[in-house]
Amino acid sequence: MHLYGTQKVNGSGHLEIGGMDATQLAAEYGTPLFVYDIQLFRERARAFQETFKQADVSYQVAYASKAFSSIAIYQVAAQEGLSLDVVSSGELYTAIQAGFPRERIHFHGNNKSDAELRMAFEEGIGCIVVDNFYEIQQLTKLAQEYDRTIPVLLRVTPGIEAHTHDYITTGQEDSKFGFDLMNGQADRAFLQMMQADRLNVLGLHCHIGSQIFETSAFRLAAEKLVGKMAEWHDKHGYTCSVLNLGGGFGIRYTEEDTPLEPSVYVKEMIEAVKIVAGDSNYPVPEIWIEPGRSLIGDAGTTLYTIGATKRVPGIRNYAAVDGGMSDNIRPALYGAKYSSVLANRAQETLSETYTIAGKCCESGDKLIEEAQLPAVTAGDILAVFCTGAYGYSMASNYNRLARPAVVFVEDARAQLVIRRESLEDLISHDLSYGKKELQE
Numbered sequence: 001m002h003l004y005g006t007q008k009v010n011g012s013g014h015l016e017i018g019g020m021d022a023t024q025l026a027a028e029y030g031t032p033l034f035v036y037d038i039q040l041f042r043e044r045a046r047a048f049q050e051t052f053k054q055a056d057v058s059y060q061v062a063y064a065s066k067a068f069s070s071i072a073i074y075q076v077a078a079q080e081g082l083s084l085d086v087v088s089s090g091e092l093y094t095a096i097q098a099g100f101p102r103e104r105i106h107f108h109g110n111n112k113s114d115a116e117l118r119m120a121f122e123e124g125i126g127c128i129v130v131d132n133f134y135e136i137q138q139l140t141k142l143a144q145e146y147d148r149t150i151p152v153l154l155r156v157t158p159g160i161e162a163h164t165h166d167y168i169t170t171g172q173e174d175s176k177f178g179f180d181l182m183n184g185q186a187d188r189a190f191l192q193m194m195q196a197d198r199l200n201v202l203g204l205h206c207h208i209g210s211q212i213f214e215t216s217a218f219r220l221a222a223e224k225l226v227g228k229m230a231e232w233h234d235k236h237g238y239t240c241s242v243l244n245l246g247g248g249f250g251i252r253y254t255e256e257d258t259p260l261e262p263s264v265y266v267k268e269m270i271e272a273v274k275i276v277a278g279d280s281n282y283p284v285p286e287i288w289i290e291p292g293r294s295l296i297g298d299a300g301t302t303l304y305t306i307g308a309t310k311r312v313p314g315i316r317n318y319a320a321v322d323g324g325m326s327d328n329i330r331p332a333l334y335g336a337k338y339s340s341v342l343a344n345r346a347q348e349t350l351s352e353t354y355t356i357a358g359k360c361c362e363s364g365d366k367l368i369e370e371a372q373l374p375a376v377t378a379g380d381i382l383a384v385f386c387t388g389a390y391g392y393s394m395a396s397n398y399n400r401l402a403r404p405a406v407v408f409v410e411d412a413r414a415q416l417v418i419r420r421e422s423l424e425d426l427i428s429h430d431l432s433y434g435k436k437e438l439q440e
């Protein structure tokens, strides 16, 4: 069994996270329950920042909050000196409610609405990552209307398609995001933004993929973008001060994954930037990154209660839990793999193999294909590891299941930070239809 962060097995043979017994958390808050190890999140945040400090470069580490967005995690991110990547008015609103420093908020998205951009102007956020020509028009108009200069980054697609264990380079990238770096789009966008009065072009941004293990893909991205910045400097005499290389650093979900320490990816990126900048006589820019999964992924564990079991002779044993694709769509959507342990009997011999099924009305609602566990009975608590990124944030109310509660644990204390949805919550946006008497 691989344990993460502050996890251990305590004297009662129970899984413990942040000094809290997981079975007690399940009893107090109910299941399914997302439990976040906040010390681990802080350690990850500090390790990224330490790497930049040691390399002696200016930096921002922005938490890509699509991985898990809530007021409480934004507050911890702010305490840790992180910046924040938001992609919608919903995430931006949450950040504002959390009191997140506006100047450290970066706004992403390939189709930002006028209302979203207005909100960004009104709140005076740190920068907007411009994705397309339509957005340049929107921003030019709004900057005039608000009579305010807005800092922007230009998102480019560098023609690198990275997958977990490898990457390919393509002349042009088929992506809905950003300006193509190769076919002249990025150059045109740069010139348009330079000519617009009130757009302050900070520099370039790219994000080459997610759950990537390959350092060379990040190095190549860094080289291509610094190369472009140096080219613009020579052609137009303009120096971009910021290079944002996105997120995507891979993490360990199961023993099949063998990522490097997150900071190693950053070390290599910085090295590549320094080399290309040196070769082209270009000042080393401020380097920004946007990790999501590698900050929050392994800090999250989901606790479920096991209910029904079913034996299909000669084929498999099912054990069903009280959640499923409604709180973790990743296995159904991407074939993602997870590891697990029985939180109430964490030291018992793993004598059986189960397929862990969810409770949604879909055959594909399976969380783990082959979980090695002791023989389970109804009421056992199953802990699924590494669910901190893209779990709660991609949760749904499919089958009108209520979204789980979320607790943060740290220093042997637990605090509820998102309450479980109630049945009333589930119908709170519903309105009756039809005859007047039906509505009363």
Ligand code: LLP
Pocket (backbone or CB within 6 Å): 064, 066, 067, 085, 108, 207, 209, 210, 211, 246, 247, 248, 249, 290, 291, 292, 293, 294, 330, 389, 390
């Ligand atoms: N920056 C940008 C512009 C992004 O689009 C993303 C992720 C990140 C940063 C953070 O990437 P990370 O460090 O978390 O890999 N739902 C998928 C992942 C989608 C990622 C989308 N963009 C999943 O569950 O695997």
